Amino acid sequence: MKSLNTLQEFTPLTPLNHPLFDEKAIQVWIKRDDLNHPTIQGNKLHKLKYNLAEAGQLGKKSLLTFGGAYSNHIAATAAAGYSYGFKTIGFIRGDELANQPEKWSPTLQTAYQNGMQLHFLNRMDYRQKTRAHFFQQLQQQFPDSYILPEGGTNNLAIQGFEELSQQLAMQCPDWTHLYSAVGTGGTLAGLIKFSAFFCNQPRHILGVATLKQASYLIPTIEQLSGVRHNQQGLAQWQLLLDYCGQGYGKENSEIYATRKWFEEQFDIPLDPVYTNKMIYGFLEQLATGNIPPGSKVILYHSGGLQGRSPEKQI
Ligand SMILES: Cc1ncc(COP(=O)(O)O)c(C=O)c1O
Incomplete structure (x- = not known):
């Protein structure tokens, strides 16, 4: 089994040069956490790191979690189990896939190849996953399992972003704006919780919601970060609700064109x-004058x- 210490990577903060940014007198960088691990990529590495350590310490033999057929969290959990010596169990939304492996997404196929045991739930049962009695039943049924919520978001996952925030503070000590995508x-x-630890000037942390009507996430983010939405202070954050197109997993023509x-x-x-x-979301905010000249944007x-x-490329 590999050491969990290998789950720590310093990734580049790459400057993005473009006349559009010169015109608005801002500086822009991209933090390349897509390069932090070949199979447990990006935010997943931070979210899983302390959870894997905890699972090991508790003597758990497997990781059990939930997700949709295209879930990056399912892919990363299966890969983490494969690399770090845990069995993995995935409860997947949609029982229509149960007996049709030929219809499995590449994500599910790879998870399966990485040894993940797949259980398919109908959508009604899947919605039970956050209920206490369902959790207790699962824990009884799989006593050796460490249960991770959908998307992998819990307090230990939050802790995983301390190192990332430290890296950002070292790479660009006076950054003013940070944009990140939001699912759970x-x-x-x-990012909100730890950005305030490494600065002495206000930072703006902007979350771009990827699903519709995502304001229900605000209390959860407030609770996990310990910082109120839109509150003045060193780490000021806002959930941006207007840049998700037609909703989760849907890429309208404008968003597709922006990506290209x-x-x-x-x-x-x-x-x-x-x-x-x-x-x-970042480019729209820039176009509408929400990012003042002199800003340093990550x-x-x-x-x-x-x-x-x-x-998946709709
Ligand atoms: C690539 C990627 N970026 C961002 C997110 C959003 O992360 P979170 O669910 O923690 O909001 C996810 C989803 O989990 C993701 O897979």
Whole structure:
């Protein structure tokens, strides 16, 4: 079994030069966490690191978690189990896939190849996953399992963003704006929590929601980060709700064009579910004058490139 200490990578903060940014008198960098690990990529590495250590300490033999057929979290958990000596069990949304492996997404196929035992739940049962009695039943049924929530967001996942925030503070001590994609809100919460520790001037942390009507995430992010939405202070954060197109996993023509434009201009790949919307949100905010001249902006590349299968490029 590999050591968990290998789960720590210093990734580049790459400057992005473009006349658009010169015109607005801002500086822009992208934090290349898509390069932090070949199979447990981006934000997943930070979210899983302390959870894997905890699972090991508790003597658990397997990791059990939940996700959709294209979930980066499912892919990363299966890969982490394979690399670090845990069995993995995935509860997947959609029982129509149970007996049709030929219809499995590349994500599910790879997870299966990495040894993940797949259980398919119908959508109604899947919704039970956050209920206490369902959790207790699962824990009884799988006593050797360490249970991770959907998306991997919990307090130990948040802790994983301390090192990332430290890296950012070292690489660009006076950054003013940080853009990150939001699914369950854990990544944003981690960035908010630790950004304030490494600065003495206000920072703006902007989460671009990738799903519709995502304001329900605000209390969770407040609770996990310990910082109120829009509160004045060293780490001021906001959840941006207007850049998710038609909703989760859907890439409308504008967002698709933005992704293609970005990839062509900077030769950096984006994923079609998360980082595409983060970039779109940033560019729209820049166009509408929300980023003042003199700002130093970091775009967080949270990975997700395993989802770039032809099937998913809508
Ligand atoms: C590549 C990528 N970026 C960003 C996110 C959003 O992270 P979170 O669920 O912590 O908000 C996810 C989803 O989990 C993801 O897979």
